[in-house]
Amino acid sequence: VPLDGGExxxxxxxxxxxxxxAAWSPDGRALALVEDGRLSITAMNEKGEMTGSPRRLSSDLADAPRWSGDSKSLVYLSMDRLKRVFVDTGRTEEIKLQLEWQPEKVAGRLVIHAGRMFDGKSADYHRNLDIVVEGNRIKEVRPHSQSLHTGNWIDATDKTVIPGLFEMHAHQGISLGEKQGRTWLAFGVTSVREPGTDPYEALESREAWESGRRPxxxxxxxxRLFDGSRVFYSIAEGLASDAHLDLALERARRLEYDLIKTYVRMPDAAQKKIAAAAHRMGIGTSSHEIxxxxAHGMDGMEHTGATSRRGYSPKLSAMSRSYGDVVEILARSQMNYTPTLILPGVPLILAENPESLKNAQFIALYGEKAAQALATRAVMANNPAFRDSIAAQGKTVLxxxxxxxxxxxxxxxxxLPYGLALQLELQILVRSGFTPFEAIRSATLWSAEAVGVGSDLGSIERGKLADMVIVEGDPLQKIExxxxxxxxxxxxxxxxxxxxLAAPK
Structure with a gap:
């Protein structure tokens, strides 16, 4: 962009x-770029025009290159290492850092006296129980005993205790800062599955939250999404060669990804290779494809429709119908299905339940203007064709x-807004024919099992990690x-x- 004007x-x-x-050097004479996973530079003239072909500087995977002030070297991330490369010689050195963190150690006992408890498995409540937590795990779930009500305890005799909710498809960034974590917790979300993000930002969030530095x-x-040679979203990575794919898989292993998502332009043969590699790492895979x-061993599928490398959706017709083979493949393969039905269906829920935008969490965290802006989308629910489309998609999910x-x-x-959207997803699942039990199970036990942590999370049982939500009312009767x-x-x-809901002081 010319500073003095022009196109x-x-x-x-x-x-x-x-x-x-891509990063321009401070002296304006070179452009650093990452292509095929490796760092290169190309010479530039005073008009900002390339004067030659890119020259490779590194053979290892490079992320986030930054120039030194004198334009003589570049610093970049390489998986779990920070490195510097000198432009003239190509010599590379590692910048040693001592970066350590520890998971928060929660000590002491916490007792919750639950009037009603949904354990994540049974279709009805257990009543008048004490949930005893030692440290960060549930020590026992037992009939109520007044003798336990000493020290740190919570009186939930007129409330309902449910397992902490899982959000199974969200993409985060660092722009919200510490508010991001509080927002999730305020809506009862204690676990987030993020199928596509900047891995270094995700690691920062994980470590900050797990260490207790931020709630x-x-x-x-x-x-990053494993994509083909060209990408649409900035969280995707174009993998145009086997060598680049191998580097991306090694990054996934070194940075301890929890899953791999392949995206729209990734060829089928490469998707099969990725699924096998992920399973060797002990993690799952997902995509938009069915x-x-x-057949290639992919573990999950995202969205009712969504983009596809084929140029059309193999899952959903133009009239939002799905054929029987879609249902049969998903059921028989046991691929985990995250339909994100609220993504197209939010106008319907807002039209039928406008009170959803008046809850204390949304107003405190997002504000009245955000509520008013989101409320305008409800007008789409007046369109019979739109209502028919959402009903058809809901029928497929059911x-x-x-x-x-x-x-x-x-x-x-x-x-859609973090936290609130998951709550509305539960509502649209019930509207589509799920029982409240089935909807809540989809966001608790089944989500934990899909992520591979069902032995620790997703239900309220002895020995499991103590992730729970205390809510007012009766969610097995009224999902709201x-x-x-x-x-x-x-x-x-x-x-x-x-x-x-209060900002830290």
Whole structure:
């Protein structure tokens, strides 16, 4: 972009390829770029024009390159290392750092006297119980005993205790700062699955939340989407060669991804290779694709429709109908299905339940203007064709459940507000024919099992991690009551709603 005016001009260092990063040198004589996963530079003249082809500087994977002030070297991330490369010689050195963190150690006993408890498994409540937590784990769930009500205890005799909620499809950033974590907890979300993000930002969030430096949920993430040679979203990485794919898989292993998501332009044969590699790492995979993804061993599928490399949706017709083979493949393969039904369906829920935007969490964390802006989308519900489309998609999701498929709750936030969107997803699942029990199970036990942490999370049982939500009302009768959060307990630590809605001092 000329500083003195004029039209912006596109610079294309490598034709028909997506670049992960580009950074102009301070002296204006070179452009650093990451292409095919490796760091290169290309010479530039005073007009900002390339005067040669890119020259490779590194053979290892490079992320986030930054120039030194004298334009003689670049610093970049390489998986779990920080490195410097000197432009003239190509010599590379590692910058040694001592960066350590420890998970928060929660000590002491916490007792919750639950009038009603949904354990995540049974279709009805257990009543008048004491949930005894030692440190960060549930020591026992037992009939109420007044003798336990000493020290640190919570009186929930007129409330309902449910397992902490999982958000199974959200994409985060660092722009919200510490408020991001509080927002999740305020809506009862104690675990977030993030199928596509900047891996270094996700690691920062995970470590900050797990160490207790900032309040927030558990973080289960995939780094950048594994995509083909060209990408659409900035959280995707164009993998145009086997060598680059191998580097990206090694990054996933070194940074301890929890899953890998392949994206729209990734060829089917490469998707099969990725699924096998992920399983060797002990992690799952997901994509938008249904077949041959199921035959290739992919573990999950996102969205009712969404983009596809085929140029059309193999899952959903133009009239929002799905054929029987979609239901059968999902049910028989046991691929986890996260339909994100609220993403297209939010106008319908807002039209039918406008009170959802008046809850204390949304007003405190997002503000009245955000509520008013979101409320305007309800007008789409007046369109009969729109209502028919959402009903048809909901029918497919219910059919998958009834056929024995595994459905979990996710939203694709930030297209919809974090936290609130998951609560509305539960409402639209019930509207589509799920029982409240089935909807809550989709956001608790089944989500934990899909992520691979079902032995620790997703239900209220002896020995499991103490992630719970205390809500007012009766959510197994009225799903909207899951929104009435009183206290969120994550890792044995209780967060009253008033504390979550207040900015730190």
């Amino acid at each position: 912006p001009r596109r610079i294309t260092p490598v034709a028909f390829r997506s670049l992960s990063y 927030g949920p558990r973080e289960f993430f995939c780094g 077949y041959p993804a199921a 059919s998958v459940l009834k056929a024995g498929g595994r459905v979990t709750a996710g939203t694709d936030s930030p297209f 009551d899951t929104l009435k959060v009183s206290v969120t307990i994550k890792n044995g630590k209780a967060y009253p709603i008033k504390d979550l």
